[in-house]
Amino acid sequence: MLTFPNAKINLGLNITEKRPDGYHNLETIFYPVLIEDALEINILNEGNGKFRLHQAGLEIEGEAESNLVVKAYKLLDDRFNLPPVEIHLFKHIPSGAGLGGGSADAAFMLKLLNNKFELGLPDDTLEEYAAKLGADCAFFIRNRPTYAEGIGNIFSPLPLSLKGYQIWLVKPDIFVSTRDAFAKIKPHHPEMSLKEIARLPVEEWNGRMVNDFEESVFPQFPAIGEIKKEMYRQGAVYASMSGSGSSVYGLFKEDAVLPEVDFGEKVFVYKSQFTDI
Ligand SMILES: C[C@@](CO)(OP(=O)(O)O)[C@H](O)COP(=O)(O)OP(=O)(O)OC[C@H]1O[C@@H](n2ccc(N)nc2=O)[C@H](O)[C@@H]1O
Ligand SMILES: Nc1ncnc2c1ncn2[C@@H]1O[C@H](COP(=O)(O)OP(=O)(O)O)[C@@H](O)[C@H]1O
Numbered sequence: 001m002l003t004f005p006n007a008k009i010n011l012g013l014n015i016t017e018k019r020p021d022g023y024h025n026l027e028t029i030f031y032p033v034l035i036e037d038a039l040e041i042n043i044l045n046e047g048n049g050k051f052r053l054h055q056a057g058l059e060i061e062g063e064a065e066s067n068l069v070v071k072a073y074k075l076l077d078d079r080f081n082l083p084p085v086e087i088h089l090f091k092h093i094p095s096g097a098g099l100g101g102g103s104a105d106a107a108f109m110l111k112l113l114n115n116k117f118e119l120g121l122p123d124d125t126l127e128e129y130a131a132k133l134g135a136d137c138a139f140f141i142r143n144r145p146t147y148a149e150g151i152g153n154i155f156s157p158l159p160l161s162l163k164g165y166q167i168w169l170v171k172p173d174i175f176v177s178t179r180d181a182f183a184k185i186k187p188h189h190p191e192m193s194l195k196e197i198a199r200l201p202v203e204e205w206n207g208r209m210v211n212d213f214e215e216s217v218f219p220q221f222p223a224i225g226e227i228k229k230e231m232y233r234q235g236a237v238y239a240s241m242s243g244s245g246s247s248v249y250g251l252f253k254e255d256a257v258l259p260e261v262d263f264g265e266k267v268f269v270y271k272s273q274f275t276d277i
Helices: 068-080 101-116 123-131 178-183 194-199 213-220 222-233
Strands: 006-018 024-036 038-043 051-057 085-091 146-149 154-157 165-171 238-241 248-253 268-273
Touching (some): 006 101, 006 194, 006 238, 024 165, 024 268, 038 101, 051 068, 068 085, 068 101, 068 123, 085 101, 101 123, 165 222, 178 213, 213 238, 222 238, 222 248
Antiparallel strands (some): 006 024, 024 146, 038 085, 146 154, 165 248, 165 268, 238 248
16 A cells, blocks of 8 residues: 655744743644655565564664654554554655654554554544654644644634645755754744734735744854745745745745746755645
8 A cells, every 4th residue: 555645834923922842832734835745655474573664765763763754653553552553664755854754654544554454543633643653743634724722733724725826945955853953943923923924925925924033043053045046936835844844935926937046056946836625
């Protein structure tokens, strides 16, 4: 059985409070983007292990045991004693990018196991399992435009569509640690709530919709801030870093012609029209 975990971008991200448990309360909008990994599971017949992970495409640091697809399998295996599985993961979504690729893989693994082994888990339950694997992981269960608060795990669906716009997304060869990015932030409440800003036309987002991580990440990695400036020079209606970085996206009118720009070596670039979700 095969599935295609997709990335997300953050439309705005306000970090409002530091919590006693060390995590931060925030508000953000998660929006799905069709940059995709490929994830396949089959029943594993040989050997006596419970899983075997084969990886291709972009490299992921760490042992198989720390891969989020394996953690997702173990989570459901502990509860349902699943058959052994052979896992194939083709990585296309860059990591350390603010695109939630690892979280997407984990959430799609839960959905895949639920279907393959007919566990009958409803989305609410899958979201509960996903939340144990990462703060933004549960978003990928329903995978639709979502307003998120709490630590990024309390959701309400949002009637928002970017159909009629193009996205140009650039991920430089810079890895930003989410944990470090949080550590440099001074939490504060925004003047205008993100939910209110999202109701405005995209043309009015610039200057209002803010990603608080930019303030701490751009001074440390000026090259990321330069990409955002370039997006606006090229006519973006709105541009922002996604999540804790390092990817930056620009939203452009449907008929805008996006040029080839040299953003440096080992840069990941994605250009696409938004379609209906
Ligand atoms: C902040 C966001 C916005 O989309 O960043 P990106 O990962 O997308 O860049 C996400 O919610 C991140 O979600 P996720 O990447 O799953 O975070 P986790 O693995 O749970 O947490 C990584 C680390 O970030 C910090 N952390 C995370 C979430 C949060 N609300 N407060 C925090 O302080 C903690 O130090 C934690 O150890
Ligand atoms: N399947 C996976 N895909 C990507 N990263 C993974 C995966 N499993 C574990 N990780 C780890 O999760 C971390 C964050 O990855 P990811 O969620 O893709 O980025 P981001 O938090 O920037 O959106 C990486 O440091 C990586 O080592």
